[in-house]
Amino acid sequence: MRTRMTRRASAALIAGFAASLGLATLPALAATQLTGAGSTFVYPFFSKAFYTYSQSHSDVTVNYQSIGSGGGIQQFIAKTVDFGASDVPMNSDELKRAGGVVVQVPVALGGVAVTYNLPSSVPGGLRLTREVVSEIYLGKITQWNDPALVKLNPHASLPNIPIVSVHRSDGSGTTYIFSDFLSNVSKEWKDKVGTGKSVQWPGTNTVGGKGNEGVAGQVRQTSGAIGYVELAYAIENKMTTAQIQNKAGKWVSCTESTVRAAAATKPNVSATDFSIVDRSAENAYPISGYSWVFVFENPTDKGRAKLVRDVLSWTTGADAQKIAGTLNYVPLPESVQETAKKALAEVKV
Amino acid sequence: MAATLLFVAIVVGLFLQLVHGSWESLTTFGPGFIWSSAWNPVTNKFGALPFIFGTVVSSAIAIVVASVVGIAAAVFLAEFAPPFIARPISFLIELLAAVPSVVFGLWGLFVLAPVLARSVDPFLAHTLGFLPLFSGPIYGVGLLTAGLLLALMIVPTVAAITRDLILAVPNELREASISLGATRWETTMRVVVPAARAGIMGACVLALGRALGETIAATMVIGNRPAISASLFAPSYTLSSVIANEFTEATSSLYISALLELGLILFVISVIVNGSARLLMFSMLRRERPR
Numbered sequence: 001m002r003t004r005m006t007r008r009a010s011a012a013l014i015a016g017f018a019a020s021l022g023l024a025t026l027p028a029l030a031a032t033q034l035t036g037a038g039s040t041f042v043y044p045f046f047s048k049a050f051y052t053y054s055q056s057h058s059d060v061t062v063n064y065q066s067i068g069s070g071g072g073i074q075q076f077i078a079k080t081v082d083f084g085a086s087d088v089p090m091n092s093d094e095l096k097r098a099g100g101v102v103v104q105v106p107v108a109l110g111g112v113a114v115t116y117n118l119p120s121s122v123p124g125g126l127r128l129t130r131e132v133v134s135e136i137y138l139g140k141i142t143q144w145n146d147p148a149l150v151k152l153n154p155h156a157s158l159p160n161i162p163i164v165s166v167h168r169s170d171g172s173g174t175t176y177i178f179s180d181f182l183s184n185v186s187k188e189w190k191d192k193v194g195t196g197k198s199v200q201w202p203g204t205n206t207v208g209g210k211g212n213e214g215v216a217g218q219v220r221q222t223s224g225a226i227g228y229v230e231l232a233y234a235i236e237n238k239m240t241t242a243q244i245q246n247k248a249g250k251w252v253s254c255t256e257s258t259v260r261a262a263a264a265t266k267p268n269v270s271a272t273d274f275s276i277v278d279r280s281a282e283n284a285y286p287i288s289g290y291s292w293v294f295v296f297e298n299p300t301d302k303g304r305a306k307l308v309r310d311v312l313s314w315t316t317g318a319d320a321q322k323i324a325g326t327l328n329y330v331p332l333p334e335s336v337q338e339t340a341k342k343a344l345a346e347v348k349v
Numbered sequence: 350m351a352a353t354l355l356f357v358a359i360v361v362g363l364f365l366q367l368v369h370g371s372w373e374s375l376t377t378f379g380p381g382f383i384w385s386s387a388w389n390p391v392t393n394k395f396g397a398l399p400f401i402f403g404t405v406v407s408s409a410i411a412i413v414v415a416s417v418v419g420i421a422a423a424v425f426l427a428e429f430a431p432p433f434i435a436r437p438i439s440f441l442i443e444l445l446a447a448v449p450s451v452v453f454g455l456w457g458l459f460v461l462a463p464v465l466a467r468s469v470d471p472f473l474a475h476t477l478g479f480l481p482l483f484s485g486p487i488y489g490v491g492l493l494t495a496g497l498l499l500a501l502m503i504v505p506t507v508a509a510i511t512r513d514l515i516l517a518v519p520n521e522l523r524e525a526s527i528s529l530g531a532t533r534w535e536t537t538m539r540v541v542v543p544a545a546r547a548g549i550m551g552a553c554v555l556a557l558g559r560a561l562g563e564t565i566a567a568t569m570v571i572g573n574r575p576a577i578s579a580s581l582f583a584p585s586y587t588l589s590s591v592i593a594n595e596f597t598e599a600t601s602s603l604y605i606s607a608l609l610e611l612g613l614i615l616f617v618i619s620v621i622v623n624g625s626a627r628l629l630m631f632s633m634l635r636r637e638r639p640r
Contacts, residue, residue, distance in 0.1 A: 040597075068597025094600060162486060169573030169590075171390075171598025194391035197598045201574070207488055207584050208573030210594060214458075221463050221489055 031058060034308055037065040038072020038085035041173055041230065042108045042291045044327050046085070049320045053311060060307050069173060069197070076294060082308045085293045087173020088197065089271035101297040103347055104271035105340040106290040107316055109330040111231035111259035112177050113241040114287075117219050118144065122156040126242040127251060130278065130286060133244065134186035136226060137165050138193075139203025144224060159224070162205055166218045166227035169208030171197040177289035178228050181277040185286075228287075231259065232328035244287070247280040258285035259330045267335030270343075288330070298348050306349040316340035364616065371610035373603055382610060388575045390595070395607035397614055399575035403492065403585035404615070407571065408560040410496025410581075411503055415560075416553050418500070419507025420542075426508075427515035428537045439512060446505035454569035457498040462489035462570055465497070470582055485580035488572060493581040495571035499563055503556035510552035514545040547630050554626035561619055564589040588615040 031054070036046070043066035050062035067075070069086035076084030077098045084090075089104050114133065116126055128136075132148055135141045141148060144158045168175045176197045183190040193199050201208075207222075209215040212233040219227040226242075231254050234241055243251045252258045262276050262284035263269075269276065269290065278286045293312055299305035314320055321331035332340070368375070374382065378395065385396025422442070426435045466489030477483040518541050526536040542549070564587075572584020573594065588611045599605045 070596075070598040070600045073600055091600075164486075164488060169568065170594040171596075196391040197600075198390045198595050200387070200389040200391070204576075205486065206574055207490060208586075208594075210568050210573070214569065217458050218490065221459075221466070 031061045032304065032307055034060060034062045034082045034304065034311065035065070035080075036062060036072075036083045036085060036293070037067050037075045037081045038293075039069045039087050039173065039291050040066040041087055041110065042066075042085055045108055045324045045329055046315075048327060049315050049323050050311070052320070052323060053314055057310075060311060062311055068171070070171065082304060083293050083295045083312065085291060087289070087291050088176050089274055089292045090294060098296075102294050103297050103343055104292050104294040105312065105316060105343045106269055106274070106332060106336055107293045107312070107340070108291040108324060109259060109263050109288065109332055109336075110174075110177075110291070111254045111285055111288040111330060112174055112181075112228050113231050113234040113239070113254035114226065114228050114244065115216070115219055115234060115239045115241050116226045117221075117223055117240075118156075119159055119161075119223055120157055121240070122153060124155075124243075125240070125253065126156065127152045127245070128242050129245045130181075130185040130247075134182045134189050136163055137167075137182060137201070137203060138186070138189060139165075139205065142203075142205060161224040164222050164225040165201075165203055165206045166215050166222070166225050167201055167206060167208055168212075168215055168228075169210050170214075172211075173197065173289070173291065174212070174228065174230050175199065177277065177287060180275055180289065181287045184275070184278040231256075231288075231330070235328045244285065246284055246286045247278055248282050248284070250282060252283060252285045254285050254287070256325070256328075256330050258283055259288040260333055262286070262288050263290075263330070263336060264333040267333070268339055269336055270339075290336075295344075295347055297346055302349050305347060309344055309347045309349060313341055313344050316344070364613075367609060367613040367616055371606050371613050374606035374610040377603060378607075378610075382607075383614070386575070386577065388591075390599070390601075390604055393601060393603050395604070395610075397588070397611055399577050400586050400588045400591055400611060401614060401618070402577045403495075403571060403575075404561060404587040404589070404618070406492055406581075407495040407499055407567065407585065407587060408557060410493065411499035411560040412553060412557045414497065414500035415503045415507050415556055419504045419552075419556070420511050420549060422504070422508045423511035423515060424537060424542065427512045428533075428541065439509070442505045442508050445501075446509065450502065450563060450566040451569075453498060453502050454566035457494065457566060457570040458490070461498055462494050465489060465494050474582070481579035482581050485578065485582050487582050488584060490570050490572040490584060491580075491582050492571065492585045495567050495585070495587075496581070498566055498570050499560045502563065502566060503559050506556040506559060507549075507552050510555070511545070511549050514548040514552070515541055518544045547633050550626065550630050550633070554623060557622060557626075558619060561622065562589055562615065563587075564593045568594060588612070588618075 046064045050064060054061045072084040072086050073090055073094055075081045090102060095102055142163055143160060144163055145160045150158055179199050180195045183195045193202055207218055209218040212229045215227045215229050216237060219225040241254055243253050246252050261281055262279045265279040265281045265284060266276055274290060276288055295308055316337055325331045382397055384398050386398045387394040387396045426439055466487055470487045473483045522540050522544060523536055526540040567587050568590035571587060573586050574584035575586045592608050592611055596608055599608055
């Protein structure tokens, strides 16, 4: 009895294995495998979007390697991948090294939330002006009961403890957006520190954490800590985030709609004019930015390039952006989807 | 023979490759790179001193703690513990050596750092706070936390090798010592351990090598601030951590070159540490040889 069942089971197993082998290999043999590399931020979105795409387009599979934006740009310049992705567009120096004309399009949108850890919770969330955020990170406001903070949060009982400012220790697009915001709102920050994926943090009471999880962990464990994390990470981990006063004077939290409002103020976003921090629209959240993909305008392998162009047009379109929304990214505003589509049409295939 | 040559070729090739990769940084900053404290990717100004400091100090804490604890544990296991205790404990120590360093890092960040921040650090600040070493704000993460975590990671190396070395000391030595009237404790401390000390030294060097190069666990608990502070509570940064943290997003060629030069410095530090330990061992063995 037992042997018979085993035999039957193994026969079924073999049949199933053969069937799955047949089903799995046949389309894979026919499909062209495209490769991309770069930003880790877009990876969850890309892996789901490209999987969905290959479900309806059996001739294409996309292999995306999340090796970091810097690595993505290197690989793209070395022409070892079909497209690159980065949290910051390629700069003029990198474009020069690339050799040919490069088409860069926005592909994903994200916000940066300010999170904090205070012994007693602040009703309605901590309120911070743009200036106060910059002065905390410049190391000029050092205590939680600083008059500037007390004035903004009259109903909170702010303790007399030092502010520990937490930042990303690894190079990251999140840091780029955050330092871009600080450079926009504070001249001192712009002169002393500047904008970059890694910067020289000025304050003396600062700690660096690796990745969003490193920053979040550090903030969670340090009473009196303040830090910045990507919006998706903040939502998924239900983190306490601060309200920031935007340029229009309104208090805004970091949410999908406020980030989208900021992005919508610049429909013609391009690789040379890409910053969307500190926008003056009513509901705009002041700390957000795009991730980018790039391809050569005049590629050598036209067949492949057409497939790449189709994948990327779909990825920046409404269907894929809906997928991005389910993963807590902020979907691109329609105007920006149009911009991306137009830019991709420049690719000569 | 060919295999040996291959190893020589790998080491030399690695060194040359590091020099080649860091050439732009070497020529731009010169020797000043080593004692400069700047690390500013925005303005492309780089220096290695805070990273050298963090690496050396965290590893020094680690090796001091780990050698004391590791040798003590090994002596106990090899000489005093009955087999039914020694066997399972030895096994557990060896198991500890197999734990991936990222697991140590997570444990360090979520367990060790808060415990230190809540109890151990305040106690040290209270009792020894007059020393600059134990003053200043407490973050939980920092040099001390990193040093202790590294110590925990390298204790198994020290303990396991030392235990084997002590077990390998010939029994005749023990018998001779006891027959001369020495107690068991005197035999262990004056005869057995000294007989194995060159090897124990080697075990410590091996462990120190791991501490110097440890990346992920260190970066999770050291605080990642390129600054030099007298306080062990202060955040710091190590050579390998900054390379791992910033390499993926480094785009300008000078930036990458500076990171590679940090790798070159780490390489040179490791060679110096290993070389000097080898010399020390050599002279130790020569002194012991009967004339």
